[in-house]
Each structure stands twice: as C-alpha cells, then as structure tokens.
Amino acid sequence: MAFLKIRSSHFSLALALLLAALLAIWLLSGSVYTLATDAPEFTPASQEAERPVVEIQILQASTYHPRLQVQGQLVPYRQSTLTSRxxxxxxxxxxxxxxxxxxxxxxxxxxxxxxxxQLQRAEADLRLAEANLQATERLKSQNLSSETALLNQQALVASTRAERDRVSMELQHTQILAPFDGFIESLPIEVGNSIQPGDALVSLADTRTLKLTADIPQQKASQLSEGLTTEAQLLDGGQLTGKISFIAHVADSATRSYRIEAQIDNPELRRVAGASATISILLPDLSAHRFSPALLALDSTGQTGVRIINDEQIMQFMPVQILSLDTGGVWVSGLPAEIKLVTQGAGFVSEGEQVTAVQVESD
Structure with missing residues (x-):
C-alpha cells in the first residue's frame, strides 16, 4: 500500500509540471504570433544596409588651360621684291x-x-612759263589780253611743271632704297645690266619678326580672338611665341576654314621663315574636372557622361564635354564645382536609385 501511495504522488507532480509547461507554451504563442505578423520597426542603419553600396570620390573642379593645335607656316613679317620703274x-x-x-x-x-x-631744262622751262603766265595775267587785268591767251599760259605752266616732276621722279628712281629694316635675300641683276620698268632688282625680307599663318576649322574659329598667345613648335625642337593679330571674317570657300595670322618675335634670327610649324593657341581658362577615362559612361541615347551621387544619395547620370584625353586622364567640363563621382559599383545600380555611398581617397 505504501508503495502505491508513493507512485501516485510522483504521478501527480509530473502531471502538474506538464500542465504548467503547456500553459507557458500557450502564453508565449501569442507573443510569437504578434511578432510574426506585425511590421518590423527598421532603424535607419538597417534601411541603409538594404541599399546597394557604391564607392565614390569627392572631386573639386580645377583650372584647365585649353589649347587649340593646328599646323601652320612661318613667313617673313615683311617681304618685298623691288623692281625698276x-x-x-x-x-x-x-x-x-x-x-x-x-x-x-x-x-x-x-x-x-x-x-x-633734263631736270635743269625742265626747271628752266617751268620758270619761263610761270613768268609768261604772270605777264598774261597783268595784261588780262588791263583788258589787253584775251581769256584764251590766259588759259593757254596756264596750261603751259601745268605741262612744264608735270615734265619737271617726271624727270625729278626718274632721278629719284635711280637710287634704290630699302623700304624697311631687313636682309638682302637676292640680287638677281649684275652691274652693267640694262633694265626696264618691272625688272626685279633686289629681294628684301624682314625676319626679325615673323608672321605665322594657319587655317582654323570653322567649328573652332569662334573660340579665337585677337591677342591670344600662340606658340610655334619648330621642327628642330625650338619654340617661338607671339600673339594672334588677325582672324579672317570669311571662311575659305573650298575648305570652310578661317585664316589666322600671328605676329611672332624672332630675337635670335632663327632661319625658319618659310618652314612649317605646329601651332598651339592658348585659349581662355576653363573650370573642369580630371579623372580616369575608365569612369566615363554612355546613357541610353549614347551621350557621354559620368555617374554621380547627389545629396540625397541618389545616383544620377550627368553629361559632360570632353576637353582633352591622354593616357594620364581625361579633362571634362559641364559638371558642378564639387561632385561625388561613382568609381565602383555603378553597374549594379540604376539611375535614380538610392544607394549607400562609401568614400574612397582619390589618387
């Protein structure tokens, strides 16, 4: 009997523990259900964890010194062939x-x-004609000479004066003078040679200053203005500088290009007149950005641009104009002064999508 009582007591305790466990499970099931059905309250950090992550660099605009490079020719600033008159x-x-x-x-x-x-004779004839004219004028004032006689004397004075001036001019033309500072380039005649009007006597060139000429494409001509600095890169590696002095107002009908001229100083008297040169024209400075050309992208229309992040962490595509491109990088214009340039991860993000931007140091 005692043994049966002990077993009954143990059974009652086990049953009580089982019921208590079931009750606890039932109470907890309500909380679990509530947690499973209510919307979770995400923190900002958890929201950012859901966004795509991209790497960015913060770039500031800097000054770009654009150049227009064309082929041109150097010629003497002044050159003349003097001929006999x-x-x-x-x-x-x-x-x-x-x-x-x-x-x-x-x-x-x-x-x-x-x-x-001839000059002495012409001067004497002129003095005689002038004296006769004065006498005729006195007679005419006294009504002792006709108007016709006066007109004849005036014509004779004009004719003799013209002859005197002609001979005097011919005498001046026997002395060939240099019209400007320069160098004697050629003397195609010999002492004793007979010459006629129009025969070449001497060729003179001024190379202390050179004139640089070039043709500028019509799409570039609007960027130019008189006074811009030009640099002529010579074939021997030397360099001469000057400024644009002339820009044509009308394009060449065949090439649609505009002719320009620049005045170039040649203090060392380099023998480069008539030679070709590579011309660099320094255009007005621009505000631009420089970065790796690998970061350039195309939009759906084929326009070149870059992907940036705005202040709302949204990715945007911004078109740019390429100013120059080399192995070291690309210069572009058309962007704000400061940009957050996407450098990695842009291929997994669509334009207008919000992202988490991680800044990396620029090289």
Missing part, C-alpha cells in the same frame, strides 16, 4: 646678298644718264 643700267651695288640693311639705306644705284640735264 625706269629704263636704265645698273651702275653699282651698295650691299651684298645676305646683308642686313636699315630702312632708307641705299641698295643699288642706276645710271642717271642725262636725266640731270
């Missing part, structure tokens, strides 16, 4: 080929022949 003979050279001369310096003397005597 009279019939004569070469009497003497006063210079040699290659010599430097000053403006007004005597280069060649031509034979004056009898022009000095």
């Amino acid at each position: 009279i019939n004569s003979q070469v009497e003497a050279w006063h210079v040699r080929q290659g010599q430097a001369v000053k403006a007004g310096e005597l280069i060649i003397s031509l034979d004056q022949e009898d022009r000095q005597a």
Whole structure:
C-alpha cells in the first residue's frame, strides 16, 4: 500500500509540471504570433544596409588651360621684291646678298644718264612759263589780253611743271632704297645690266619678326580672338611665341576654314621663315574636372557622361564635354564645382536609385 501511495504522488507532480509547461507554451504563442505578423520597426542603419553600396570620390573642379593645335607656316613679317620703274643700267651695288640693311639705306644705284640735264631744262622751262603766265595775267587785268591767251599760259605752266616732276621722279628712281629694316635675300641683276620698268632688282625680307599663318576649322574659329598667345613648335625642337593679330571674317570657300595670322618675335634670327610649324593657341581658362577615362559612361541615347551621387544619395547620370584625353586622364567640363563621382559599383545600380555611398581617397 505504501508503495502505491508513493507512485501516485510522483504521478501527480509530473502531471502538474506538464500542465504548467503547456500553459507557458500557450502564453508565449501569442507573443510569437504578434511578432510574426506585425511590421518590423527598421532603424535607419538597417534601411541603409538594404541599399546597394557604391564607392565614390569627392572631386573639386580645377583650372584647365585649353589649347587649340593646328599646323601652320612661318613667313617673313615683311617681304618685298623691288623692281625698276625706269629704263636704265645698273651702275653699282651698295650691299651684298645676305646683308642686313636699315630702312632708307641705299641698295643699288642706276645710271642717271642725262636725266640731270633734263631736270635743269625742265626747271628752266617751268620758270619761263610761270613768268609768261604772270605777264598774261597783268595784261588780262588791263583788258589787253584775251581769256584764251590766259588759259593757254596756264596750261603751259601745268605741262612744264608735270615734265619737271617726271624727270625729278626718274632721278629719284635711280637710287634704290630699302623700304624697311631687313636682309638682302637676292640680287638677281649684275652691274652693267640694262633694265626696264618691272625688272626685279633686289629681294628684301624682314625676319626679325615673323608672321605665322594657319587655317582654323570653322567649328573652332569662334573660340579665337585677337591677342591670344600662340606658340610655334619648330621642327628642330625650338619654340617661338607671339600673339594672334588677325582672324579672317570669311571662311575659305573650298575648305570652310578661317585664316589666322600671328605676329611672332624672332630675337635670335632663327632661319625658319618659310618652314612649317605646329601651332598651339592658348585659349581662355576653363573650370573642369580630371579623372580616369575608365569612369566615363554612355546613357541610353549614347551621350557621354559620368555617374554621380547627389545629396540625397541618389545616383544620377550627368553629361559632360570632353576637353582633352591622354593616357594620364581625361579633362571634362559641364559638371558642378564639387561632385561625388561613382568609381565602383555603378553597374549594379540604376539611375535614380538610392544607394549607400562609401568614400574612397582619390589618387
């Protein structure tokens, strides 16, 4: 009997424990159900964890010095071939080929022949005609001469004066003077040669200053203005600088390009006149960004641009204009002064999508 009582007591305790466990499970089941059906309260950190992650660099705009590079030619700033204006003979050279001369310096003397005597005679004829004119005017004032006689004397004075001036001019043309500072490039005649009007006597060039000429494509011409600095890269590696002095207002009908000229100083008297050169024109400075060309992208229309992150952490595509491209990087314009440039992860994010941006240091 005692044994049966002990077993009954143990059974009652086990049953009580089982019921208590079932009750606890039932009470907890309500909380679990509530947790399973209510919307979770995500913290901002958990929301950011759900966004795509991209790497960015914060870039500041810097000054870009654009250049327009074309091929051109260097020519003397001034060049002239002096020709004879009279019939004569070469009497003497006063210079040699290659010599430097000053403006007004005597280069060649031509034979004056009898022009000095012709001038004296013409001057005498002019003095006589002027005296006769004065006498005729006095007679006309006294009504002792006709109007026709007065007109004839006036015509004779004009004719003799013109003859005097012609002979005097021919005498001046026997002395060939340098019209400007320069160098004697050629003397194609010999002393004693007979010459006629139009025959070449001497070629003179001023190479202390050079004139640089080039043709600019029509789409680039609007960027130019007089006074811009130009640099001429010579074939021997040297460099000459100057400024644009002329820009054509009308394009060439065949090439649709605009001719420009630049005045270039040549203080060392380099023998480069007539040679070709690579011309760099320094355009006005621009605000631009420089980065790896690998970060350039195309939108759906094929426009070139970059992907950036705005202040709301939303990815945007911004078109750019490429200014220059080399192995070291690309210069672009069209962006704000400061940008958050996406450098990695853009391929997994769509434009307009919010992201989590992780900044990396720029190189």
